[in-house]
Amino acid sequence: MLFEKKILAVDDDEDNLTILRLMLKKAGYRVVGVQNGKKALEKIQETFFPIAFLDVKMPGMDGIKLMQKIKEISPETMVALITAYGKPNDIHQAYKANVFDFIDKPIDNDLLVLKVNAAYKQFLSQLKSHKFRKKIMHRYPAEAIVHKSPQLSAVIDRIKKLAQSEDSVLILGESGTGKELVARALHWFSPRRKEIFRAINAASLHEQTLESELFGHEKGSFTGAEDRRIGYFERCSKGTLFLDEIGEIKPEMQIKLLRVLENDQLIRMGSSDPIDIDTRVIFATNRDLEQKIREKSFREDFYYRIKIFSIKIPPLRERKSDIEPLIDFMLLGHDVKISGDALEMLLRYDYPGNVRELEIILKNALINQENGTIEIDHLPPSVSGKIGAGSANSELFQMKWNQAKGDFEKLYLIQLIERTNGNVTQAARLSGIDRSDLHRKLKRFGIKYRGSD
Incomplete structure (x- = not known):
């Protein structure tokens, strides 16, 4: 798992690494040991380590230089320096790189475990921050796909295979299944891994805005185009562009995207000059595109072009063994x-x-709990089954019909918007409410949603 008790130890003396492994294994930590800075950097690029121990005196790259490079790759890793000579002369460089602690040789077992536990505890406390957690998950997406089910193991195997291709991939799955994380894992496993990855939600942008975001525009190409803009296809050349909710774009935009995919060229808005690009594109949708083809709202030629390869993510209800992890x-x-x-x-x-x-x-349950334990009462009625309708003294039954109906509608809409992370398009689709009607209801009840400010 991404945030497990795992330590990277770097020391040119294999005996020291063996001692560290034995000491920390008893405390519940897994130690990965390497003997030089080059191998350490390879490891830190492959997997996330909450903690790293670096010997200060090593041939080639010393511990302080290695720490600086590790922090460039993984700034969240807690780094401690091991030294037999007291604190190093260039200690200011260590503090500047945000060293967590110094450990003196010979290493005292009890003191080492105390310091490691303190480092891991401090790291865990930072995981309460959504931004801190997401940064690591986006940097190491393959490890962030938490699972136990054979269904998701098969998805990961397919990700690894398709990552080596340069062709488009279509990710299929219901809202909230983790399509962007799968797209990031495809990029991470691919030869383009060190290049840019950009995610765009196609449904959140107006058609003209989407065209400008993707293809760019020249100065004066439309009202408000005061400067030239480089679009994401150009910016992501050599890298990967992820287009989510591709089922929401209009056929006219589908034609333009099809041309770009077939020719590996684009033309900025307001220009006639083609620009060569080398961008891998990953698409995702929670819609039935074949049904949309039958409804004439999705082009068949575009569908088969983006579905050269596909990955289907099963919904959580079909892989319940993943819930507990x-x-x-x-x-x-x-x-x-x-x-x-x-x-x-x-x-x-x-x-x-x-x-x-x-x-x-779980976020709501964490707020609702008070004594360090999440109980049934801290879960929403949809999960706990405690709607309150079985009690004759329930507040709901003391209300007039219109008031009870209004309160229920507001509660329903609040949970609906929370479930879709503020995305009105997804909320409308999930609830079966017309999108414009849903906008009006949300405004009437004063419920905030994405883009409402």
């Missing part, structure tokens, strides 16, 4: 536990909003 992963850094009854409810629930809904449920 996901819960453990999401609660890392929070000093809480879940009661057996609450866990049973969470394992039984079907999650129409998939992994995103589970994350929202």
Whole structure:
């Protein structure tokens, strides 16, 4: 798992690495040992280490220079320097690179374990920050696909195979299944890994804005185009562009995208000059594109061009063995536990909003709990089954019909918007409410959503 108790140890003396492994294994840590800076940097690019121990005096790249390079790649890694000579002369460079601690040789076992536990505890406390957690997940997406089910193991195997291709990939899956994480993993496993990755939600942009974002525009090409803009196809040349919710774009834009995919060239808005590009494109949708083809709202030629390869992510209700490891992963850094009854409810629930809904449920439960334990009462009624309708004294039954109906509608809409992370298009699709009607309802109840400010 991404944030497991794992340590990178770097020392040119293999005996020292063996001692570290033995000392820390008893404390529950897994130590990966290497003997030089080059191998250490290879390891830190492959996998995330919450903690790293570096010997200061090593041939070639010394510990301080190595720490600086590690922090450039993985700034969240807690780094401690091991030294037999007291604190190094260039200690200011160590502090500038945000060294966590110094460990003196010969290493005292008890003191080492204390310092390691302190480092890991400090790291876990930072996981409460959504931004801190997401930065690491985006940098190491393959490790961030938390799973136990054979269904998702098969998805990861397919990701690794398709990552080596240069062709487009279409990711299929319901809202909240983690399509962007799969797209990032495709990029991470590919030869383009060191180049740019950019994610664009096609449904969130107006058609003209989308065209400008993707292809760029020349100065004066339309009202408000005061400067030349380089589009994401150009910016991502040599890298990967991820276009989510591709099922929402209009056929006219589909034609333009098809030309770019077939010719590896684009023309900026307001220009007639073709520009060569080398961009791998990954698409994603939660819609039935074949049904949209039958409805004449999606072009068949474009569909077959983007579906050279496809990956289907199964919904969470079809891989329930993933729920418990996901819960453990999401609660890392929070000093809480879940009661057996609450866990049973969470394992039984079907999650129409998939992994995103589970994350929202746990965020709310963390706020609601007070004594360090998430109980059934801290879960939403849709999960716990405690709607309150069975009690004759329930507040709901003391209301007039119109008031009760209004309160229920507001509660429903609040949970709907939370489930879709503020995305009105997804909320309309999930609820079956017309998008314009949903906008009006949200405004009437004063419910905030993406783009409402």
